[in-house]
Amino acid sequence: MAIPERFSNLPDYAFPRLRALLSGIEPGGEPMVLTIGEPRHAMPDFVAATMAENIHLFEKYPSNEGTAALLDAISGWIGRRHGIEVSPSRIMTLNGTREGLFNAALALAPEKKKGKQPVILVPNPFYQVYAVAAAAVGAEPVFVPATDETGHLPDYASLGADVLDRTVIAYICSPANPQGSVADEDYLERLITLADKHDFLVFSDECYSEIWREAPPPGALAVATRMGLADRVVMFNSLSKRSNLPGLRSGFAAGSEGNIAQMRRLRSYSGAPLSLPAQAVSTAVWSDEAHVDASRALYQRKYDVADRVLGNVPGYRGPEGGFFLWLPVEDGEEAATRLWREAGIQVLPGAYLSREVDGQNPGQGYIRVALVADEEETERALGRLKDVIYKEGS
Numbered sequence: 032m033a034i035p036e037r038f039s040n041l042p043d044y045a046f047p048r049l050r051a052l053l054s055g056i057e058p059g060g061e062p063m064v065l066t067i068g069e070p071r072h073a074m075p076d077f078v079a080a081t082m083a084e085n086i087h088l089f090e091k092y093p094s095n096e097g098t099a100a101l102l103d104a105i106s107g108w109i110g111r112r113h114g115i116e117v118s119p120s121r122i123m124t125l126n127g128t129r130e131g132l133f134n135a136a137l138a139l140a141p142e143k144k145k146g147k148q149p150v151i152l153v154p155n156p157f158y159q160v161y162a163v164a165a166a167a168v169g170a171e172p173v174f175v176p177a178t179d180e181t182g183h184l185p186d187y188a189s190l191g192a193d194v195l196d197r198t199v200i201a202y203i204c205s206p207a208n209p210q211g212s213v214a215d216e217d218y219l220e221r222l223i224t225l226a227d228k229h230d231f232l233v234f235s236d237e238c239y240s241e242i243w244r245e246a247p248p249p250g251a252l253a254v255a256t257r258m259g260l261a262d263r264v265v266m267f268n269s270l271s272k273r274s275n276l277p278g279l280r281s282g283f284a285a286g287s288e289g290n291i292a293q294m295r296r297l298r299s300y301s302g303a304p305l306s307l308p309a310q311a312v313s314t315a316v317w318s319d320e321a322h323v324d325a326s327r328a329l330y331q332r333k334y335d336v337a338d339r340v341l342g343n344v345p346g347y348r349g350p351e352g353g354f355f356l357w358l359p360v361e362d363g364e365e366a367a368t369r370l371w372r373e374a375g376i377q378v379l380p381g382a383y384l385s386r387e388v389d390g391q392n393p394g395q396g397y398i399r400v401a402l403v404a405d406e407e408e409t410e411r412a413l414g415r416l417k418d419v420i421y422k423e424g425s
Contacts, residue, residue: 037166044159045383052364052380053371060375063404063412068208068355070275071403072329075322078276081315088307095304096295097124097283104317105283111320113253121291123298124305124313125282128238128267129160131294132202135234135265136164138297139290140199150194152201154185156209156385156394158236161202170199174386176393179348183210183357184218188225195229204236205248209384209399210357211350213243219254226263232290235266238282239353241273241323242330248352252285262287265294272354273323274316281305281313330354333402333409340413344421356400357381358420363398366420370398374415 042048049066096102102119109117125131140149151165155174165172173194175185187201203222205214214222226233235251252266269282284294298304305313316322334349337356341347346359360366363380370376381394400416402409 037169038163041163041166042386045379048383049367049377049379052368053377056368056372058371058375058377059373060415062375062377063408063415064377065400065402065404065412066377066379067403068272068401069277069403070272070326070354071405072275072326073322074275075316075319077315077319078312081312082308085308085311088311091307093304093307093310095299095302097122097305098307098310098314101310101314101317104314105285108317109250109252109285112247113250115253115256117252117285118288121288122283122285123291123295124310125267125269125284126280126303126305127271127277128236128269128282129158130302131267131282131284132158132160132234132236133164133167134297134302135267135284135294136168136170136200138294139232139265140168140170142169144197144199147197149199150197152185152187152190152198152231153386154202154204154207155388156381157202158204158208159384162386171197173198174388176388176391177207177210177212178393179346183207183212184214187222192229195225195231198229198231200232200234201226202234202236203251204239205251206239206243206350206352208236208239208353209355209379209381209394209397211353211355213248213351214251216249216254219249219251220258223251223255223258223260223263227260231263233264235264237266237268239272240268242327242354243352244331244334244350262290265290270313270316275322275326276312276316279309279312281309281316329406330402332406336406336410337402337413340410340417341421344417354402356402358398358400358416359396360398360420361396363395366398370416370419373419376412376416376419378416 149170151170153161154177177185252264255264265286271277379399381397385394
C-alpha cells in the first residue's frame with residue numbers, strides 16, 4: 032500500500048535528520064547535547080510522594096476529560112496567572128500539548144470553508160506538529176515567515192484576503208520556539224481581531240509561557256476574553272517546561288465551552304486519558320508556584336550567561352522567553368557539523384525547523400541551542416561554540 036498522499040511531502044522529523052547529518056563523525060570534545068528541548072532542572076520535590084500516595088489508582092480507568100480536582104486546579108492557575116475566570120467545563124486535560132495541538136485541528140477544522148479547501152496558517156519556523164495537523168485534516172498549510180524583520184513572529188495580516196477568507200486555524204507560539212520572541216498584547220489583539228474579521232480560530236501554543244526574562248508573557252485567551260472574543264482562541268499549556276516534567280505528559284487545552292465540548296467529544300473516541308496517579312500529581316503541581324519561580328530564576332541566570340558570552344556576536348539576540356537561543360550563522364547544517372566535529376557540541380540546524388517557501392528557508396542561516404544544561408555547563412558549551420563558529424576568520 033502507498034502511504035496517504037497528504038503525508039507524502041512531509042520532511043523527515045528534525046532529530047532523525049540531525050542523526051543522519053552527523054553520522055560517522057567523531058565528536059571533537061566532550062559531547063554536549065544542546066538540541067532537544069528537554070528540561071533538566073529538578074522536578075518539584077513533592078512529585079514522588081504524591082505519585083506514591085495515589086499509586087493504587089492505576090487499578091481504575093481514568094476520566095477522559097480530567098478529574099474534577101485537576102480541572103479545578105487548572106482553572107485556578109489560569110485565574111491566578113491570567114486574571115480570567117475559565118470554568119472547568121471550558122478545560123480539557125491532555126497528554127502534553129502536542130496531542131492537543133494536533134487533535135484540536137481534527138475536532139475543529141471544517142472540511143471546506145466557503146466551498147473551498149481550508150487554510151491553516153503556520154509560523155515559519157515552527158513546531159512540526161502544526162504542519163502535520165494541517166495535512167491530517169486536508170487543509171492547505173500556508174507557512175508565514177517569522178524573521179528578524181517581523182520580530183520573529185508571523186505577520187498574518189500581510190496575507191491576502193483570498194487566503195485569510197479560507198483560513199480556519201492560525202497557530203501561534205509565544206514565547207516562540209525556536210526564536211524566544213514574545214507576542215505582546217498589541218500583537219495578540221491584532222491577531223484576534225483578524226481572526227474575528229475572517230472567521231478563524233487562533234491556536235495559542237503557550238507551553239514556554241512560564242520561562243521568561245523580564246515579565247510574564249500575556250496569554251491569548253486572556254486577551255481574547257477582555258475583547259469579548261474568547262470563542263476565537265484555544266490555548267494550550269503543559270507541565271513539561273513549566274515544571275520540568277516532560278515525562279509526565281500532562282497538559283491542557285482551554286477555550287470556549289463549545290470548542291472544548293467538540294474536542295472532548297473526539298477524545299472520548301480516540302484519545303488516551305492521563306492515568307489517575309498522573310492526574311493527582313498534576314493537580315498538586317498546577318497548585319504550586321514556588322518550584323516554577325525557582326526554575327525560572329535558573330533560566331534567567333543562563334540568559335545572563337548567554338548575553339555575556341555571545342553579546343558581541345553580530346546578530347545575536349537574547350530570548351525574551353523560553354530556553355532556546357536562535358543564533359545567526361552562515362549555514363545551519365555546516366555550523367552544526369563543525370561544532371560536532373571540532374567541539375563535540377550538538378545543536379540543531381535551523382532549516383530543520385522551517386519549510387522552504389519560494390526558494391527561501393527562514394531557518395537556513397540559524398542554529399537552535401537549548402539552554403537546558405546547568406549554568407556552568409552552559410557557559411562552557413557556549414564558550415566552545417563561540418570559539419568554533421564566531422572566532423575571527425571562521
